[in-house]
Amino acid sequence: MSDAKAVADRLVKAKRLNALLTPSKDLRKSLAAQEAAARPTGVLYGMPVSVKDNICTLEFTTTCGSRILEGYQSPYEATAVAKLKAAGALIAGKTNCDEFAMGSSTEHSAYGRVLHPLDKTRVPGGSSGGSAALVAAGAVPAALGSETGGSVRQPAAFCGVVGMKPTYGRVSRYGLVAFGSSLDQIGVFGRSVHDAARVLSVISGRDPRDSTCEDRDPLRLPTVPESLQGFVIGLPREYFPAELDPAVRRACERAIRLIKELGAAVREVSLPHTPYAVPTYYVIAPAEASSNLARYDGVRYGPRFNGSADVRSLYRSTRGQGFGAEVRRRIMIGTYVLSAGYYDAYYKRAQQMRALIAQDFRNAFDRGVDLLFTPTVPSPAFKAGEKLSDPIAMYMSDIFTVTANLAGLPAMSLPIGRVKGLPIGGQLIGQAFLEDEMIEAAYALERVVPATEEA
Amino acid sequence: MSVSRDEVLRIAQLAELDVDEDALPELVDNMSRILDYVAQLSAVAANGTVKAFVPGPDAIRFRPDEVNPPPLAFGPAEFAPAFKEGFFVVPKLDQFE
Numbered sequence: 001m002s003d004a005k006a007v008a009d010r011l012v013k014a015k016r017l018n019a020l021l022t023p024s025k026d027l028r029k030s031l032a033a034q035e036a037a038a039r040p041t042g043v044l045y046g047m048p049v050s051v052k053d054n055i056c057t058l059e060f061t062t063t064c065g066s067r068i069l070e071g072y073q074s075p076y077e078a079t080a081v082a083k084l085k086a087a088g089a090l091i092a093g094k095t096n097c098d099e100f101a102m103g104s105s106t107e108h109s110a111y112g113r114v115l116h117p118l119d120k121t122r123v124p125g126g127s128s129g130g131s132a133a134l135v136a137a138g139a140v141p142a143a144l145g146s147e148t149g150g151s152v153r154q155p156a157a158f159c160g161v162v163g164m165k166p167t168y169g170r171v172s173r174y175g176l177v178a179f180g181s182s183l184d185q186i187g188v189f190g191r192s193v194h195d196a197a198r199v200l201s202v203i204s205g206r207d208p209r210d211s212t213c214e215d216r217d218p219l220r221l222p223t224v225p226e227s228l229q230g231f232v233i234g235l236p237r238e239y240f241p242a243e244l245d246p247a248v249r250r251a252c253e254r255a256i257r258l259i260k261e262l263g264a265a266v267r268e269v270s271l272p273h274t275p276y277a278v279p280t281y282y283v284i285a286p287a288e289a290s291s292n293l294a295r296y297d298g299v300r301y302g303p304r305f306n307g308s309a310d311v312r313s314l315y316r317s318t319r320g321q322g323f324g325a326e327v328r329r330r331i332m333i334g335t336y337v338l339s340a341g342y343y344d345a346y347y348k349r350a351q352q353m354r355a356l357i358a359q360d361f362r363n364a365f366d367r368g369v370d371l372l373f374t375p376t377v378p379s380p381a382f383k384a385g386e387k388l389s390d391p392i393a394m395y396m397s398d399i400f401t402v403t404a405n406l407a408g409l410p411a412m413s414l415p416i417g418r419v420k421g422l423p424i425g426g427q428l429i430g431q432a433f434l435e436d437e438m439i440e441a442a443y444a445l446e447r448v449v450p451a452t453e454e455a
Numbered sequence: 456m457s458v459s460r461d462e463v464l465r466i467a468q469l470a471e472l473d474v475d476e477d478a479l480p481e482l483v484d485n486m487s488r489i490l491d492y493v494a495q496l497s498a499v500a501a502n503g504t505v506k507a508f509v510p511g512p513d514a515i516r517f518r519p520d521e522v523n524p525p526p527l528a529f530g531p532a533e534f535a536p537a538f539k540e541g542f543f544v545v546p547k548l549d550q551f552e
Binding site: 058072073074075076077167168169182208209211212214215276279280282283290294297298299300301302303304309310311312314315316317319320321323325328329331332333335336337339345346348349350351352354355356358359391392407408432 | 458463466467469470471472473474475478482485486488489490492493494495496497499505506507508509510511512515516518525526527528529530531533534535536543545546
C-alpha cells in the first residue's frame with residue numbers, strides 16, 4: 001500500500017468529525033499525484049499536512065468556510081503551501097473552519113460544525129477547529145491553521161495538541177485570505193512540539209510577495225535541552241484571575257512546578273492592560289475585516305445571488321446571502337467603528353490601547369523575563385451551542401490569546417493535562433523573533449508534563 | 456440600546472449588506488451589546504501621546520520595479536462569475552440608481 005493511500009485512508013476514517021472539506025475522491029486523486037511529484041530530498045518528504053481552508057492551494061478549492069466562496073479555485077497558491085511542497089510534504093486536503101476565520105468554536109462554518117475528537121457534544125475550538133481535530137484524531141501529524149486572535153492556540157488547547165503562532169512577519173501571509181491584516185499570521189498544529197516546529201521552520205522566512213514579512217532567514221530549530229537552567233519564566237498575574245476554572249489552575253500549577261524542577265527561575269509579573277485586550281481586539285479586528293471583506297461583492301469571485309437588477313443590489317444581495325451571521329455582524333461592527341463620528345471614540349482609542357498592551361510585554365521582557373507562561377484558555381472545551389447566542393461569552397474564550405496577536409509576539413499552546421478527560425493547554429509567549437527560545441522551553445516541558453493525565 | 460434600528464440600517468447600507476427584516480431585531484441587540492462592551496475602552500483616560508502600534512517591519516521594502524508575469528496558474532476567466540474578452544462582466548452601470 002502506498003503512503004498516499006494510507007494518508008487518504010486515515011483522513012477518510014476521520015470523516016465523522018466534519019473536519020475536512022475536501023471530498024474523499026478528490027483527496028485520493030490529488031495525494032497520489034502529489035506523491036509521484038514530491039521531491040524525495042525534501043526535509044518533510046512524505047509528511048501529510050492538511051491546510052486550513054482560508055489558505056490558497058492549487059490542489060483544492062479555497063472557500064474560507066463561506067458560501068460566498070463556494071467552489072472557489074484559487075489561481076495561485078500561498079507561499080507557505082509552496083514551501084511545504086518544495087520540502088516534499090503532501091498537501092492533505094483543506095480543513096473546515098469558522099467562516100473567514102471569525103469564531104472560537106468552528107460552529108460558524110457554512111459547511112457545518114466540526115466535532116471535538118474526544119467528545120462529539122463539544123466544540124474543538126476555533127477558528128482552525130478542523131486542523132486541530134484532524135491532528136488530535138491522529139489523521140495527520142501536522143496541519144496549517146491561521147491566527148488573528150488565537151485561532152490556532154485555542155483549538156490546540158481544546159483538542160490536546162501543540163499549536164504555534166509565530167511572530168508577526170515570520171511567515172509570509174501571501175495566499176492567506178486576509179481577515180485582520182495587522183494581526184493575521186499562519187500557524188501550525190502538531191502532534192508534538194517537534195512536528196509543529198519543523199513545519200514552522202519550513203514555512204518561515206522572507207518572501208518578496210508580502211511586504212509585511214520580515215527579511216529574515218527561516219527559523220532554525222533548537223536542540224532538545226537537558227534542563228531549563230538559565231531561563232527566567234514570567235507568570236503574568238492577570239492571566240490567573242480568581243474566577244479561573246479550578247482544574248485549569250491545577251494543571252497550570254503542576255506545569256509551573258515542573259518548570260521549576262527543570263531549573264528555570266519563575267517570577268510573577270504584571271501586564272496591567274490585559275483586561276482591555278478583548279475589547280481592543282473586537283474593535284481592531286472587525287475594522288480591518290470590514291475593509292478586507294469589501295472585495296466579496298459577487299463580481300470577481302464565487303457565486304452571485306439575485307444579481308440581475310443592478311450593481312448595487314448585486315453587491316447587497318450577494319453579501320447579505322453569501323456571508324453568515326457572525327461575519328455580517330463583524331463587518332457591521334467594523335463599519336460602525338470606522339464611520340464618521342465614531343472613529344476617535346472606538347478605533348483610535350483601540351489603537352492606543354494596543355500600543356499600551358504591547359508596551360506591557362516589552363516592560364516584562366526588559367526586566368529580564370525570557371518567556372511568559374499562562375493558561376491558553378480559561379476553561380476546557382465547551383458544549384456545542386453553549387455560547388452561540390452570546391457573542392461576548394464566545395469572545396471571552398480568546399482572553400489569554402488575543403494579547404500576543406495585538407503585540408505581534410510568538411506564542412504557543414501545548415497540552416499540560418486533562419480534566420474529566422478533556423485536554424488543558426498551557427501557553428508560552430516569547431519575545432519577537434525568538435521562537436527558538438520558546439520552542440526550546442516547550443521541548444523541555446513536553447518531556448516531563450503528564451499531558452494526558454488528570455490534573 | 457446603544458444603536459437604534461435606523462442606525463443599523465444606515466451601517467448596513469455603508470457596508471453594502473442586505474439585512475433581512477426578520478434578522479434585524481437580533482442584529483440590533485447583538486450590535487448594541489458588543490458596542491456597549493467595547494465602550495469600556497473610552498473609560499480609559501485618552502492619552503494623546505500614545506502612538507498607535509502596528510507590528511511588522513518599520514519601513515515598507517520596495518521590490519525592484521520589474522514587469523513580471525502574474526504568478527497565476529490560470530487566468531481570471533476561470534474564476535470570475537462572468538468574463539469576456541479580457542473584462543469582468545457586470546450588470547450595466549446605467550441601471551445603477
